[in-house]
Amino acid sequence: MCGIFCSLHVGCCGHTGNIDGEPNNTVYHELSERLKVANAARGPDAQGTHHVRVQRICSGEAQAPSPSNTCSPAIDLEFFASELRLRGDAPIVQPHQQDGDVFCWNGEVFEGLNVNASENDGAKLFQSIHTLSTMDDLPFLLGRIEGPYAFVYYHAESQKLYFARDPLGRRSLLIHKPSVFNPYFLLASVSVGDDQGYVMEELPTEGIFCLDVGQLCESKEVTQHFDSNLTCIPRQIDRRNLPFAKLNRVNTALPPDVPPLVPSLDSEILPRDLAIAVDHLIDHLDNSVMLRVRNIPRRTSSSEKGRAQVAVLFSGGIDSTMLAFLAHRHVPLDEPIDLLNVAFQNPRKIQVQTDGNIGAIPKREKKRQLKAAEINGVLKESTSYMVPDRVTGLQEVEEFKRICPGRTWNFVEVDVPYEESQAARAAVETIMFPGRTVMDLSLAMALYFASKGVGRLRISEATDDYQPYTSTARVLLNGLGSDELLGGYGRHRTAYATRGWQGVIDELQLELDRIPTRNLGRDDRVISSHGKETRHPFLSLTVVSFLAGLPVHLKLDPRLELGLGDKMLLRLAARKVGLLEASTRKKKAMQFGSHSARMEPGEAEKRGDLMIRTVSEP
Structure with a gap:
């Protein structure tokens, strides 16, 4: 189990600002820190952070930015993950990193990937993804593993960000898409509640999402072009045998006209x-x-x-x-x-069990009596x-x-x-x-x-x-x-x-x-x-x-x-x-x-x- 957090924040030619170039650092950075604290609670054993800057070359000569320059923005990606160690012999600190690729994993692989008792499934899966000949094969890899998961993967060569939940959505991953008022992109296992800094939604489970970060760098109007650079890759894109790519349909066969009844659970002879x-x-x-x-790794503390x-x-x-x-x-x-x-x-249950509703006491009066009983300690005495x-x-x-x-x-x-x-x-x-x-x-x-x-x-x-x-x-x-x-x-x-x-x-x-x-x-x-x-x-x-x-x-x-x-x-x-x-x-x-x-x-x-x-x- 892990808490994962990923943010995408854009500046212009290295000057961090909001997605459309106006300063919004304070709101973003305060929110980012709060989200990291919230997600750290999910993984008390270790936490780690990694930053990636994705930048395109300006179309003009290298010089100080001015209104006449047509400069592309630089995109700052931040990856944070906390770790609850439940697999393998050795502690693991996320995010996983190699050759510029970054992987934040919140899940468990129970079937479809050869992970022995001493190995960490997240590290093993990272190597499997990192060694794919092409990221087009990612759906085939994920379609062969079974277990709850949510992940974020940055592929450095293509400058693309991949993220998804398993087909059943057994692990949380929330998404905030950039807007005019909140011009940054967020992914997080858990939020900080209802907040003006984002519009958080559950990430859908129907596919694997891919954000072309490199293409976002081509436009100054990233907020406007965000959706056009976000695609959803189907989990099952051909007839290959992918047992865990999607949920099976319910059997539609109707039973016989009059299926035999099971008279009791003690029936010794079942159909x-x-x-x-x-x-x-x-x-x-x-x-x-x-x-x-x-x-499950055993903790060595004598008290445990x-x-x-x-x-x-x-x-x-x-x-x-x-x-x-x-x-x-x-x-x-x-x-x-x-x-x-x-x-x-439950005060309502206690009141009903103790008094019933004799005389059909109005709700407001019942609430007043309940408050008085609570103050006088009656509830504590009658609690069951x-x-x-x-x-x-x-x-x-x-x-x-x-x-x-x-x-x-x-x-x-x-x-x-x-x-x-x-x-x-x-x-x-x-x-x-x-x-x-x-x-x-x-x-x-x-x-x-x-x-x-x-x-x-x-x-x-x-x-x-x-x-x-x-x-x-x-x-x-x-x-x-x-x-x-x-x-x-x-x-x-x-x-x-x-x-x-x-x-x-x-x-x-x-x-x-x-x-x-x-x-x-x-x-x-x-x-x-x-x-x-x-x-x-x-x-x-x-x-x-x-x-x-x-x-x-x-x-x-x-x-x-x-x-x-x-x-x-x-x-x-x-x-x-x-x-x-x-x-x-x-x-x-x-x-x-x-x-x-x-x-x-x-x-x-x-x-x-x-x-x-x-x-x-x-």
């Missing part, structure tokens, strides 16, 4: 094609987890020995439980696995962190103890008081930007505190004794993707009710199409702010390809009740590996299972897609 699919899912998911938990290197964002639901169980297969038995379980003190995810998490740990002998499971109870969550809100809003909806905030708050990993462990269940605990794990497994790929949302059931199996197929394709634009960039920015890396075994492109290719009726069956028909294939797989309790649990969205959503009285009516009002706004 042959379903039984085969269960085995293949276990194999694919097991391999995906193995690739994501092996060969015997501490967890892998954690799971853990609700006790079927997704996180399956990942934790498979991690158990591949993490050394003498190494604990941290299960990060977050619960929020036994939210739905805490209950299911504790239940699942007991199942783990039965079926995973010898493993130490650190069930980390991350309890978030209301005052603490509100104090962190401004920081969370900054990190998740440009995400700005109510749902963005609810999910980001849960991920922010869970990934921070500061909580407590139960010493004795009998006496409810605890000890403080902070997770040392830098790799966090996340179950995101299973609902989209396996039909775990209520809307899949609704699609079947209104349009039959064809409606379910269409909905699954829509889910796959929008995965790159929904949660992943935001989640990466939030979790990485603590110097942690999230890994998504369900979103391995190998797993995605397998699940997309399965006939729809092998993945889910909306005819069956909740807890059986939704994500049916995963439930059968969990049952087969021995996760009996987890296999029947019903889905609960993270923001509701942790109580991070709708904390204030009156928030129940707010839709998730509404824009938030930032804490600094009146």
Whole structure:
């Protein structure tokens, strides 16, 4: 995991100014420094900066600039990268550099590139790109590697800047294009929040972008000609076998007229094609987890020995439980696995649980009473962190103890008081930007505190004794993707009710199409702010390809009740590996299972897609 930042700033004949030649140094340089600080938090192990000046020769004689000279601008490129060392034996300081080429890499290569345990995948990939006979082959190289990534690569010979995210957008990369008011180009893993100095957007994932920096030097009106020098190279430009160049389409085959029903998860005799699919899912998911938990460099500090290197964002639901169980297969038995379980003190929930809404008290009066209760300490006394995810998490740990002998499971109870969550809100809003909806905030708050990993462990269940605990794990497994790929949302059931199996197929394709634009960039920015890396075994492109290719009726069956028909294939797989309790649990969205959503009285009516009002706004 890394934080990467790249800027392009233009002056004339070596005099740095803004893109159109007017002084704008102060705004640009202050913003640049703030962005480097923000991106340094993602990689606490090392940081590095490299500058490149790209300049064309003036068309007139070499002399002091004057209005009569037709001088081309000089372009200053700055590359910054921070490093969280999770691959290889030796520390790596980015940016990578050789023969004028510069590479900033934020990602992991899990398949398609021969990287042994002692090597760094970013350094290995840099050499592979640097030795290409032509940069036209870059799409073919990237199309053969699997893993989450975002990168920036400057090719000195052609004076071109290449940048992209992986096809699923599992790593964040934000872009600001130069404008009249903000005349510079920026790429950054994370921003500094809503700011007048830029218009930040998520970089699209449909291709590899190429900016012809040399051509920009030919024009004084660089702002005006920026877009004409920016191209998007398709990931798959011919019929070559590029397994990871793009997402596979969902299988459009309709099931038989009346597919056989699976009466229960205990069915010993499944239809042959379903039984085969269960085995293949276990194999694919097991391999995906193995690739994501092996060969994590061990830190040598004596205080870190015997501490967890892998954690799971853990609700006790079927997704996180399956990942934790498979991690158990591949993490050394003498190494604990941290299960990060977050619960929020939610005043609205507490009030409803304590008082209900007797007499239909108006919202304004309820809010006044809540404030008074908070001041008088009543909330603190009545706080319960036994939210739905805490209950299911504790239940699942007991199942783990039965079926995973010898493993130490650190069930980390991350309890978030209301005052603490509100104090962190401004920081969370900054990190998740440009995400700005109510749902963005609810999910980001849960991920922010869970990934921070500061909580407590139960010493004795009998006496409810605890000890403080902070997770040392830098790799966090996340179950995101299973609902989209396996039909775990209520809307899949609704699609079947209104349009039959064809409606379910269409909905699954829509889910796959929008995965790159929904949660992943935001989640990466939030979790990485603590110097942690999230890994998504369900979103391995190998797993995605397998699940997309399965006939729809092998993945889910909306005819069956909740807890059986939704994500049916995963439930059968969990049952087969021995996760009996987890296999029947019903889905609960993270923001509701942790109580991070709708904390204030009156928030129940707010839709998730509404824009938030930032804490600094009146």
